[in-house]
Amino acid sequence: MMKKAENIIVGISIGDLNGIGSEVVLKTFEDSRMLELCTPVIFANVKIMSFIKKNLDSAVPLHGIDKLDQILPGKINVFNLWREGVDLNLGVNDDKVGEYAVKSFIAATNALKEGLVDVLVTAPINKYNIQSEEFKFPGHTDYLDQELEGNALMLMVQGNLRVGLLTDHIPVSEVASRLTEELIREKIETVRKALIQDFSINKPKIAVLGLNPHCGDGGVIGKEDDAVLKPTLKKIFEKGTLVFGPFAADGFFGSGQYENYDAVIATYHDQGLIPFKTLSFGNGVNYTAGLSKIRTSPDHGTAYDIAGKGMADYNSFKEAVYLALDIYRSRIEYAEISEKPLKVREKQH
The missing domain is CATH 3.40.718.10 (Isopropylmalate Dehydrogenase)
Known part of the structure; x- marks a missing residue:
């Protein structure tokens, strides 16, 4: 009650x-x-x-x-x-x-x-x-x-803008090695459940940002997006979760693409927190989702x-x-x- x-x-x-x-x-x-x-x-x-x-x-x-x-x-x-x-x-x-x-x-x-x-x-x-x-x-x-x-996940929130992280307080040099299929599945599921249970969104749409510039440009600027992120997101989508990406991070927020999704998941701390704080500093909230x-x-x-x-x-x-x-x-x-x-x-x- x-x-x-x-x-x-x-x-x-x-x-x-x-x-x-x-x-x-x-x-x-x-x-x-x-x-x-x-x-x-x-x-x-x-x-x-x-x-x-x-x-x-x-x-x-x-x-x-x-x-x-x-x-x-x-x-x-x-x-x-x-x-x-x-x-x-x-x-x-x-x-x-x-x-x-x-x-x-x-x-x-x-x-x-x-x-x-x-x-x-x-x-x-x-x-x-x-x-x-x-x-x-x-x-x-x-x-x-x-x-x-539960499994804690940092979710930054300001109104309808919600930014989560695949990795948070770790050195940038370690990010690529941490991006495994298991981690990606776990974090996306945590965000999905939080959007349903905590924000009353029945069928949440989630966007995921790519790790490398331009999502690796077909492997020219890194292979992680093609080798790990894309196939994992495809599998998750095919099982019914409305997850999309990976999206090139550089233009995602400036173009307003984020407004089409209920949450955005960045691959590392500053990739998500810099645009979030630029858009909402002073009114944003750090929510520990998944617990x-x-x-x-x-x-x-x-x-x-x-x-x-x-x-x-x-x-x-x-x-x-x-x-x-x-x-x-x-x-x-x-x-x-x-x-x-x-x-x-x-x-x-």
């Missing part, structure tokens, strides 16, 4: 406290109407959030809690994950602050796994200062892939250069909250339709 909107609990990991994460979180919930859509729970410490709030001259009210069963709808809940003070130096990369970013993220993920929060929205981290003997992941997605059921639980994040990083100056644009974080809520509702509706297909069809006649 669908929860009332205000009772959907949004867990928020606070990210790098020296960056703009806290600022965009506070700015998002300065609009009291947000509390009619969900109940936020920030995994941090109410004293440090109050300090940041004061530094930003924000009037947003905070409600400190010591246990997650104390969450109150209509309040901006701050779960006191730690008691000690944290020395902040806004705009500075600090390994100690990175430890608190990890602590917040792990605690929020555990709450998500246990059903204590309904969705997770993560503020930006610094991929370098989070590294330790206990946490050896390049980012949020890889850790979530380990902790949650049993819902996690979103803004499309930007810690932005140390403007941290603490009140200059951060919070639209991307706000959109990340909106998308998490939309997907949460879509999944419930999909589950209900899947369980009662006959009743649904009867209603339609």
Whole structure:
């Protein structure tokens, strides 16, 4: 059964406290109407959030809690994950602050796994200062892939523009060797299921970009497109998935071809992220598709250069909250339709 909107609990990991994460979180919930859509729970410490709030001259009210069963709808809940003070130096990369970013993220993920929060929205981290003997992941997605059921895939979303990746945080020199038929099948199926379950698109159309310039020009500029991508996509299409390509990446977005598809899958990180951020920077959302639980994040990083100056644009974080809520509702509706297909069809006649 669908929860009332205000009772959907949004867990928020606070990210790098020296960056703009806290600022965009506070700015998002300065609009009291947000509390009619969900109940936020920030995994941090109410004293440090109050300090940041004061530094930003924000009037947003905070409600400190010591246990997650104390969450109150209509309040901006701050779960006191730690008691000690944290020395902040806004705009500075600090390994100690990175430890608190990890602590917040792990605690929020555990709450998500246990059903204590309904969705997770993560503020930006610094991929370098989070590294330790206990946490050896390049980012949020890889850790979530380990902790949650399913196969994680980074899907960048802004309106009807959705860009997924066959490979993500790996060196460009390794991309070609990673493009196997198995990987391509897995990623396309993950995107297909996400479009149906999370975005309510019954028969999604998916475009795949080629690896090499001009898709290899018949093998003149690389053989991977002809040898791996084309035959694999043909097999997948013949089994009923509406997948098309590979398309030459250089003109695909500039020509507007992407508008004909429900999702675009790039072969590597920058091939997909550069056009996506060019088209939607500041409003895009990073969604971890393919997992049993819902996690979103803004499309930007810690932005140390403007941290603490009140200059951060919070639209991307706000959109990340909106998308998490939309997907949460879509999944419930999909589950209900899947369980009662006959009743649904009867209603339609």
